[in-house]
Ligand SMILES: [Zn+2]
């Protein structure tokens with residue numbers, strides 16, 4: 001593959017369930033082998049992603065789980081695809097069972113035609129793409145079911161960990177990935193008891209266990225400094241680590 005076909009990951013939004021003024025919620029855009037894959041679509045992400053791709057040109061939108069900060073802009077995407085510039089096109093939406101039913105409560109027109117839903121099922125499903133890529137998922141502990149996603153393009157790979165509590169499944173899915181993207185909800189703080197999220201230490205430990213090449217931290221609550229969290233996670237992982245910045249593209 002030439003450089004134009006190489007694996008590129010663009011951070012669209014990094015905010016968790018609430019954030020700083022102007023922040024966009026969870027969304028990453030992966031481009032490789034001519035395919036364009038959107039990972040999550042939280043609040044503000046539809047507007048922000050149009051700086052990089054026309055939404056109707058996406059091959060698939062993968063929704064990791066049914067917390068609104070990861071899917072709520074599908075409501076805006078429906079309007080875009082039914083009555084806006086995407087009218088007449090179809091867009092694949094892959095996500096946990098029940099996603100379509102939640103969206104239908106806000107209006108059903110276009111669900112099943114403009115937006116075509118496919119349920120993720122089981123512990124380790126795979127999404128087939130019409131491109132020389134592998135798109136694999138794995139359940140991780142959070143709101144059940146929550147799916148992490150790994151994309152391989154030739155010998156390059158990126159793995160997005162969704163939201164999760166500390167676990168072994170993400171390290172297994174992300175084994176040897178060139179770039180591992182994990183949440184870091186609680187930065188350098190402690191994760192409150194019973195809360196299914198990561199902090200910098202847990203993210204660093206997963207990256208180390210995975211043997212990832214590089215760690216990108218996202219989904220950090222605004223009480224915590226993501227750059228400080230990245231330094232802490234990088235020390236634990238023993239690999240380069242940085243906070244994901246909206247608009248920034250990593251060539252993998
Ligand atoms: Zn979240």
Ligand SMILES: [Zn+2]
Nearest residue numbers: 067142143163
């Ligand atoms: Zn969540």
